[in-house]
Amino acid sequence: MSRPSLPLILIVSFLGFRGIAVGADPPMNLLVIQTDEHNFRTLGCYRDTLPADQALIWGEDAVVETPAIDSIAARGAICTSFYATSPVCTPSRASLFSGLYPQRTGSPQNNLPMNSDVVTFAEVLRADGYATGYAGKWHLDGPGKPQWQPRRKFGFDDNRFMFNRGHWKQFELTDDGPRVAARNARDQPTYGVEGADEKSFSTDWLADRAIEFIRKNSAGPFCYHLSLPDPHGPNTVRPPYDDMYMDRVIRSPMTFSMVKDNPAWAAPQGKNGTMQFNAASMARYFGMVRCIDDNVGKILKVLDQLDLTDRTMIVFTSDHGDLCYEHGRLNKGNPYEGSAKVPMLLAAPGVVPAGTRIDHALGTVDFMPTVLSLLGKDVKQEFDGRDASGFFRGTPPADWNDITFLRAAGAGPPSWLAAVTDRYKLVVSTSERPWLFDLQSDPNELKNAIGQEENRQTVRRLAKELMGYGESSAEPQFKKGPLMEQLQSLSKVDDSASN
Known part of the structure; x- marks a missing residue:
């Protein structure tokens, strides 16, 4: 997936004009x-x-x-x-x-x-x-x-x-x-x-x-x-x-x-x-x-x-x-x-x-x-x-990464970011500890599953995905550090567990 640089310059080109041909x-x-x-x-x-x-x-x-x-x-x-x-x-x-x-x-x-x-x-x-x-x-x-x-x-x-x-x-x-x-x-x-x-x-x-x-x-x-x-x-x-x-x-x-x-x-x-x-x-x-x-x-x-x-x-x-x-x-x-x-x-x-x-x-x-x-x-x-x-x-790509990224509205101070898959949702915030929702076992989103042993690899993967999103998307919420600091810590969760 290619991404534009800033300032934003978008160039649309076509492989030939496709007007309606007769017949x-x-x-x-x-x-x-x-x-x-x-x-x-x-x-x-x-x-x-x-x-x-x-x-x-x-x-x-x-x-x-x-x-x-x-x-x-x-x-x-x-x-x-x-x-x-x-x-x-x-x-x-x-x-x-x-x-x-x-x-x-x-x-x-x-x-x-x-x-x-x-x-x-x-x-x-x-x-x-x-x-x-x-x-x-x-x-x-x-x-x-x-x-x-x-x-x-x-x-x-x-x-x-x-x-x-x-x-x-x-x-x-x-x-x-x-x-x-x-x-x-x-x-x-x-x-x-x-x-x-x-x-x-x-x-x-x-x-x-x-x-x-x-x-x-x-x-x-x-x-x-x-x-x-x-x-x-x-x-x-x-x-x-x-x-x-x-x-x-x-x-x-x-x-x-x-x-x-x-x-x-x-x-x-x-x-x-x-x-x-x-x-x-x-x-x-x-x-x-x-x-x-x-x-x-x-x-x-x-x-x-x-x-x-x-x-x-x-x-x-x-x-x-x-x-x-x-x-x-x-x-x-x-x-x-x-x-x-x-x-x-x-x-x-x-x-x-x-x-x-x-x-x-x-x-x-x-x-x-x-x-x-x-x-x-x-x-x-x-x-x-x-x-x-x-x-x-009906022809799903074999190498698709099941993830999308959500961000708090705003151009000002950092607030929250989320990485979401069909099953999991990792939310990092400046006002709260990180949360992981397992939408399969907890569809009401009532429990923070981030500390569960079986979720360690999921947390680490989603944290790394969010870091990649932040670094490649000109995400201003990373500028002041607290969200990146949380994600850096979460991305090392397996390493800390093995020490």
Whole structure:
């Protein structure tokens, strides 16, 4: 895997332009549907990969039906260990769009604008003759809020419905373009949901914009990114989804009250570390997910009507998770599964065999090189991420190293880093002793297994992998020493044990 040097200079070259030749099969379209702060357990296809105690953490009755999203997994691939390279909005998105670690993009934390010389997968496809467009939250152009149609397009030619920041609930079209429909007395945009319906509610409205683009560009090829601001809070949604799950018995996760031994990097939230569980809020979160699924179904139906299903690669993913009360916490920003693990589904008829399951650790940084390879693009570009297309095609590479790296958001002082495999997760932090989670024997992430004799070689290997990542990736968290010092000590664990 080659890596770019700093300052970041990306050069994209092709082995010849691939426009649509007369009589040739058209290139496959790309449709990416990305949600925001989405707990993977709310999707039926992910619950199907888990034992009951992990699939039903909010109770046997607390289940969201997601047939449309599940159908993408059934027709293609599901990644069971796909992680946000940095589990916060801006840095995770920067990695997904660029194939680079966040610290190389200029966006290692929220609201920092991505470097203008970053080349995205949309720019690669645009240069190769694709019509490109984007609707929804972007969060890569600095602090502007909502900031419609950012000047820097990063390859998305039609970005009329792209807004930079915010989790708005209602939109409308005006003579001056799109705007947030909910307004206060001073005519400022608000997160109000009152009066929202199937035409104005954010998820519906943005899905309709995607459908308009697909219809207009049905001759293809096209690349469209639909970025939905839900199910990120505030946990509100339009009728009938607002009370669709209110009659369900929803309980707090088992780990909710088991917070006294949380690592310092995930201290329990709430007054005095005692958070109150809100079943009604979770019911509305489920409602947001169901609304998303219904709109995914609406889009899939249009693809069928236009005979585009077999010509379109469909991706469903999210920028990061939401703990949804696991470990006494909400939201994201730490390496716990509910925060860092995200959905990744990919269907591509004729390319990805139906029913493919990928149980290897991948990250958002791997998305761009993998998708471009699956689309058959011969792109000579330097990535930090890896091309995992072999797993999707059903031909896994024999020499694959099952590992991905996670980092705390931020460009400032060191915080935490993690090395993750399909089974193990090593977390080093400046605020806490090192932790090793064995996700097979301890899926709830309650026990620190770093001192167990049988894990010595695993700890040593993961520590060395993290050291290699830090030294080769311009990781600023290594600059002041404490994380490197921990890793150096862990990498010698076998040597110390034999003395």
